[in-house]
Amino acid sequence: MQPLPADALRAAMGHFATGVxxxxxxxxxxxHGSTVNAITSVSLAPPLLLICLREDSLTLxxxxxxxxxxxxxxREHQTSIAKRFARRGxxxxxxxYSQGIVGGVPVIDGALATLECAVHDVADGGDHRIIVGQVLAVEHPEEHVSPLLFYRGTFTKLGA
Structure with missing residues (x-):
């Protein structure tokens, strides 16, 4: 069986809308900062999430x-920030931004939500590393605020 071309996987996964x-x-x-849409909740007890960063990422x-x-x-209007941190360096x-309470991590002012984490585990993910973080602090609004989304290779927002 032939290996699947990277662009075929990218095109298929593009149909999966993600937050940014x-x-x-x-x-x-x-x-350092990197735009990431490979993120998911892993566990509530203990509170864990995972992110994926390229092996050669300065942020990693x-x-x-x-x-x-x-x-x-x-937030949906923060496309310029997403585009900026999609570039290396x-x-x-x-x-x-301000310094967070967990190790002084940079917390971007005006973000929809912030989660501050300690590294819990790191695993091989091909050309990426999978980082599991234990969430130690969170901040988010109580009211509905629309997030920035990524779908089929472009930034978008929730429909009406």
Whole structure:
């Protein structure tokens, strides 16, 4: 059997709409961030989630060094932030953020929700690493706020 071409998997998975996050790591003057839609809840007790980052990701390196990371769920109007952190070594110029309570992870101001995590486990995921994080702090609004979505290779929003 022939190996499945990467573009075939990408096209098929494009039909699965996902939320958009920026995973952050590296407190202090050297923050890192990567746009990530490979994220899911794993367990409620203990509270665990998983993210996937490319093996050569600068954010992955910072995350593994620090042992902590943040997940910033983006609002529907934060497309520019998603696009910025989809590039390797993205600049933080003009992005306002604060230091979180878990290891000082960068928390993007105005994100729909933030989850601050400690690295719980790391597994091989081909050209990615699968990071399981124990969620230690969360912040989110009580009212409905529309998230930014990714579907078939483009950013979009919820329908009416």
């Amino acid at each position: 996050t920026v995973v952050t790591a590296g407190p202090g003057r050297d923050p 390196g910072a995350l593994l060094t620090a042992g902590h990371f943040g997940v910033n769920v983006l 993205a600049s933080w110029d003009g992005v306002t």
